[in-house]
Amino acid sequence: MASAPEFRDRGDLAVEAARPAPHRAGTALAAALRDGAAAMAANLPAALFFLLLLAAWQVVVTARHVSDFILPSPLAILRTTGQYFPLLMKHTWTTTYEIGIGFIIGNAIAVAMALLIVSSRLAEKALYPLLIASQTVPKVAIAPLFLIWFGSGIAPKVIITAVICFFPTVVNTVQGLKATDENAIDLLRLVAASRIQVFTKLQFPNALPYFFAGLKISIALAVIGAIIGEWVGANSGLGYVIMYSTQTLRTDFMFAALLLISVLGVVLYLIVVLLERLFSWRASDRPVGGL
Amino acid sequence: MADAIALERVGLTYGAEGSARRVEALRDIGFTVGEGQFVSIIGPSGCGKSTLLKIVADLLPPSSGRVTVFGGDAHAARAERSVGFVFQTPLLFPWRTSLDNVALMLEVQGLGRAERRERARRYLDLVGLSGFEAYRPAELSGGMQQRVSIARALSFDPRILLMDEPFGSLDAITRDRMGFELLRIWERTRKTVLLVTHSIPEAVLLSDTVITVTPRPGRVRAVHPIDLPRPRTQETRLSPGFIEYSRLLLKELEGEPAGDEAAPARAHGEA
Numbered sequence: 001m002a003s004a005p006e007f008r009d010r011g012d013l014a015v016e017a018a019r020p021a022p023h024r025a026g027t028a029l030a031a032a033l034r035d036g037a038a039a040m041a042a043n044l045p046a047a048l049f050f051l052l053l054l055a056a057w058q059v060v061v062t063a064r065h066v067s068d069f070i071l072p073s074p075l076a077i078l079r080t081t082g083q084y085f086p087l088l089m090k091h092t093w094t095t096t097y098e099i100g101i102g103f104i105i106g107n108a109i110a111v112a113m114a115l116l117i118v119s120s121r122l123a124e125k126a127l128y129p130l131l132i133a134s135q136t137v138p139k140v141a142i143a144p145l146f147l148i149w150f151g152s153g154i155a156p157k158v159i160i161t162a163v164i165c166f167f168p169t170v171v172n173t174v175q176g177l178k179a180t181d182e183n184a185i186d187l188l189r190l191v192a193a194s195r196i197q198v199f200t201k202l203q204f205p206n207a208l209p210y211f212f213a214g215l216k217i218s219i220a221l222a223v224i225g226a227i228i229g230e231w232v233g234a235n236s237g238l239g240y241v242i243m244y245s246t247q248t249l250r251t252d253f254m255f256a257a258l259l260l261i262s263v264l265g266v267v268l269y270l271i272v273v274l275l276e277r278l279f280s281w282r283a284s285d286r287p288v289g290g291l
Numbered sequence: 292m293a294d295a296i297a298l299e300r301v302g303l304t305y306g307a308e309g310s311a312r313r314v315e316a317l318r319d320i321g322f323t324v325g326e327g328q329f330v331s332i333i334g335p336s337g338c339g340k341s342t343l344l345k346i347v348a349d350l351l352p353p354s355s356g357r358v359t360v361f362g363g364d365a366h367a368a369r370a371e372r373s374v375g376f377v378f379q380t381p382l383l384f385p386w387r388t389s390l391d392n393v394a395l396m397l398e399v400q401g402l403g404r405a406e407r408r409e410r411a412r413r414y415l416d417l418v419g420l421s422g423f424e425a426y427r428p429a430e431l432s433g434g435m436q437q438r439v440s441i442a443r444a445l446s447f448d449p450r451i452l453l454m455d456e457p458f459g460s461l462d463a464i465t466r467d468r469m470g471f472e473l474l475r476i477w478e479r480t481r482k483t484v485l486l487v488t489h490s491i492p493e494a495v496l497l498s499d500t501v502i503t504v505t506p507r508p509g510r511v512r513a514v515h516p517i518d519l520p521r522p523r524t525q526e527t528r529l530s531p532g533f534i535e536y537s538r539l540l541l542k543e544l545e546g547e548p549a550g551d552e553a554a555p556a557r558a559h560g561e562a
Contacts (some may be wrong), residue, residue: 183378186350191372191447193399205386214376281386 017171030278050129072252084124092260093168098154098226099219099268102161107218111211114173131170137163139225143232157229157237164225168217173179196215208280212272219272238264294359295451295483296324296347303342303506315508316342320356322502322511326450329477329484331494334504334512335544340487341379343509344453347485348374361450365480368451372400375444375482377454381436383428383443389415390424393442400447414442417476434465438472445480454486458493470496474523491544495536496523503543513543 022107054074061073116123146156180203238257245253301320306313316339324459345351348366360368377488383392390411418438457464488494494501503512519532
């Protein structure tokens with residue numbers, strides 16, 4: 001950047017100005033859609049290859065007469081999905097609901113914890129090491145415990161989801177809040193900014209890209225959390241469908257559930273990406289202090 | 292002429308007493324800067340020049356000595372928002388447009404939206420960036436970013452402008468142009484400017500006075516009034532006087548014995 005020409009041609013700059021900028025209200029959504037379309041075009045080779053794999057799968061299963069309970073063909077999976085669609089949607093909704101609540105609770109706690117950690121040295125020393133150590137405990141293994149403590153309703157699934165998904169948000173948000181350039185704080189001190197102003201004008205917006213980076217990992221983990229919660233004990237939800245179909249050897253049903261979990265995961269991830277586009281500047285714009 | 296800035300035996304030592312990592316960054320720094328003057332501090336890297344600016348701005352307390360700004364102490368000066376600061380990097384907030392970056396300081400002061408935007412627009416115009424109000428830092432070149440940061444430093448109308456190698460990260464051509472740009476701005480605003488630089492031509496071209504500083508611990512080595520006519524232009528750089536001053540400073544900075552053995556400051560203070 002340092003060697004960039006001082007005054008580029010104005011026309012050139014005007015083109016740059018027309019680039020999608022996430023903050024210009026109203027255009028953010030359009031920009032996200034446009035980027036989405038561009039991403040789709042860029043991923044065309046991957047999509048084609050995926051279709052090729054599916055075709056190969058179909059051919060092998062049909063030609064070798066593989067039994068449906070070992071490996072159903074893609075078309076058979078689609079058929080099952082279509083046939084039981086309303087029922088599957090009911091289960092999908094249960095899982096989505098658990099993910100949503102668990103994700104919100106987990107991340108609310110995560111943000112509160114991050115704020116506590118950066119605002120108090122004592123809290124940081126007392127909390128942070130334990131927090132990181134806690135990640136060595138396999139949460140899948142403690143899921144049954146939650147079942148004992150919180151019964152078989154929605155509560156244990158939500159709690160497991162929250163416990164699994166909160167960690168990346170805490171770590172990223174703490175890092176983001178701490179990533180403030182000392183000189184930028186000095187700059188604000190020149191006009192006698194209060195601590196609250198330093199936070200609202202500098203630290204908070206500066207941390208947003210980090211926060212959303214954490215949130216993107218968090219949403220992927222939240223899906224896993226809800227499924228694990230359902231595995232341990234449930235009578236509805238896609239995790240429950242997987243358990244049920246294992247026991248009844250309805251492998252096509254299991255694949256249908258897997259398909260819906262994948263779709264759900266992608267949709268939820270894209271929602272977080274959209275939120276990021278709407279509320280955060282992009283880290284690719286370089287953090288404060290960078291040249 | 293009244294003194295805008297006066298330093299008396301200012302010293303700064305990092306690290307606790309007796310600690311192995313105790314470093315004396317500055318020792319017995321003394322000089323004055325008259326109101327409306329353009330003074331440069333030049334010295335090898337690591338001589339504590341940047342630290343010195345932070346002390347003048349009351350962003351860092353000195354270990355010893357006294358800093359006076361317009362007759363009062365440095366803290367009072369900062370509380371009265373008398374000090375503008377341009378850092379080495381533009382330090383723009385990437386989520387804000389140029390206009391909002393310049394308006395930031397006024398926003399912190401609690402100025403109304405319309406007024407701060409109007410003032411920010413005026414200062415962007417002063418640094419030659421009208422038309423770029425809606426641009427984000429990432430859309431501007433390095434030189435333009437530093438212009439925005441100069442506009443931001445001037446936005447709250449401080450009486451003193453402290454500049455810490457503001458053009459250090461720019462390429463040579465841009466750097467030259469920014470130097471003349473700074474002269475133009477200075478001639479229009481008549482702020483007191485204290486500039487830290489490691490470029491001899493830049494110091495000679497811009498300044499009324501050049502102060503050379505020794506390496507660790509930083510001490511004033513000499514104070515050189517630069518007696519070249521203003522306004523200074525490209526022609527100035529080719530004049531015999533300019534070359535003579537440059538040669539003098541180069542010799543002085545090159546023939547620098549290291550550290551504590553440095554020769555005592557020849558002129559201690561009178562700027």
